[in-house]
Amino acid sequence: MSHRPVHSPSRRMAMGVGMGLVLSTCLPRRAPARTMDMTAVDDRLRHAVSSHETPGVVCAIGHAGRIVHKAVHGQRAISPAPEPMTWDTVFDMASLTKALITAPCIMQLWEKRQIGLDTPVSTYLPEFAAQGKQDITVRHLLTHYSGLPPDLDLTERWQGRAQAYSRTMNTRPDQPAGQKFVYSDINYLTLGFMVEKLTGQSLAAYATGHILRPMGLSHSCFLPDASLRSRIAPTQVDENGKMLRGIVHDPTTRRMGGVAGHAGLFSNADDMCRYAQALLDCRAGRHGTLFPLRRDTVLLMTTPQQPAGKNDLRGLGWDIDTHYSSARGERFPVGSFGHTGFTGTSLWIDPQSDSYVLILTNRVHPDGHGNVISLRRDVATAAAIALDAG
Structure with a gap:
């Protein structure tokens, strides 16, 4: 649905895991320009x-x-x-919930060494291995390279968190993990379930206590x-x-x-x-x-x-x-x-x-x-x- 952006000549193509871009990683705060015509x-x-x-x-x-x-x-x-x-x-x-909340919650667990980015998700959610998902890692979910379809089937009548969990665990991949970027809500559904399993709290409760309140995001x-x-x-x-x-x-x-x-x-x-x-x-x-x-x-x-x-x-x-x-x-x-x-x-x-x-x-x-x-x-x-x- 998006338009393909115009690329800078300096675009780095086909970057691999952990390579990053050539960036200045400690930038001084620049003084605002004197005139900014908006x-x-x-x-x-x-x-x-x-x-x-x-x-x-x-x-x-x-x-x-x-x-x-x-x-x-x-x-x-x-x-x-x-x-x-x-x-x-x-x-x-x-x-935006994905990037603002769920990803940093997962990375807090990574900082505490409770998860590994290249560890299979089924290590933490054993049911996730069903339907050929045993090779999907946490990194695959975070980057949308899991091979999972975009969303759960909404043509069927189902309701509740337990049903969502069961359907997520039993989702069949459309292609092998790591092959293609496919933006998928199921990736972050799964990561949310991981946060809940490893913290013993609901995602809302954990995020409120570890992201929203510490940052003073009162609204x-x-x-x-x-x-x-x-x-x-x-x-x-x-x-x-x-x-x-x-x-x-x-x-x-x-x-x-x-x-x-x-x-x-x-x-x-x-x-x-x-x-x-x-x-x-x-x-x-x-x-x-x-x-x-x-x-x-x-x-x-x-x-x-x-x-x-x-x-x-x-x-x-x-x-x-x-x-x-x-x-x-x-x-x-x-x-x-x-x-x-x-x-x-x-x-x-x-x-x-x-x-x-x-x-x-x-x-x-x-x-x-x-x-x-x-x-x-x-x-x-x-x-x-x-x-x-x-």
């Missing part, structure tokens, strides 16, 4: 609303340790009644309380015709009760900017970072870790250069990284320029017809030009 960014955001790509949008651009541009356009809700978009709107982050949560409903951007109507608001949009996660390794996080712009800055600070080796992982772990997560000889570049949780990378735009280099969410959320981070671009929308509201693929690309390109990051 007119093109705002013009594109307004056009996205007026052309019905999305009902509304919140955008933040960070650079050199601070937010250098904030933008709010359009409406938070159209149906059943119009509401203006606001900076503090809470969004269903969808698949981020799973299963939002009803008191937050008025600030949450609605998505679509469910199978019963009820508008989803504060209830996860992803149907697999919804069948599981609202929490899964691939979706379920709700958050807002303040928290996502805080997260992105903490990640940049940790990666650059700056003191005082709030990020709950070691610097060497973050470097591992944000450099190519896919099987050797493969051209779709994935970190451990983060996208680097695949057909999903349109959110990088045409100017940020390969070596930057990010992720997107189906509901219309995205975050792209460029360590080289010490910058990030956050776009939060509920583009699926109210009827699922919105599309922000080109918006992400265009805003990232315009931001990089304004930051002189290309």
